[in-house]
Amino acid sequence: MAYHSASFDSALAKAAGEDARIAAELRSAFLGSVEQRLDLLKRARCDANWYQAAERLRGLAASFAADELMTLAESALDAAPGEPTVVRSIEAFIDNFGE
Template sequence: MAYESGSLDATLAAAAGQDLALMAELRSALVDSAERQLDLLRRARCDGNWQVAAMRLKGLAASFHAEELLEAAEAALNAVPGEPGAVREIEQAIARLGWRAPAQA
């Protein structure tokens, strides 16, 4: 399984320092929140609900610097409610947000 790296890891490290438990908790909070918004996207049947869930997901991704999730959320904003490709992109981006042990110095 591939994991998202780069800006997200830097953001988590800046917030948690050397505290690996806190870093894991922050990553878990991101994934949990993203999954809640994904659930709302799946259930959206109108443009308004779809747009709200996609915007929340985009904001969440931006706050953590989760670039792949941010791009998937932006794509969802341009898709019609229930678009399977948009949902699949977000599912895959969330799956790649799993725990990644930081490099040891």
């Protein structure tokens, strides 16, 4: 299932206007940032690092109005560091994002 969010699309349209090239660059930058935040989560070995990485992910999701990702980040905030179900859910979000 492909990721689709009207709020994300709306935020992207506000930022890029009618320029499809800019919209594509923003989507790519967003996805790259999500991957970086996931990497931080995977490398977190203590509560503080995990929480900080999850907060960064939630902030990124909020800035792009990516509601599904925001929910996943909030799940990470409630989970223990390294929680595999959280990591897999975010990986699934990334895998489904471009489809």
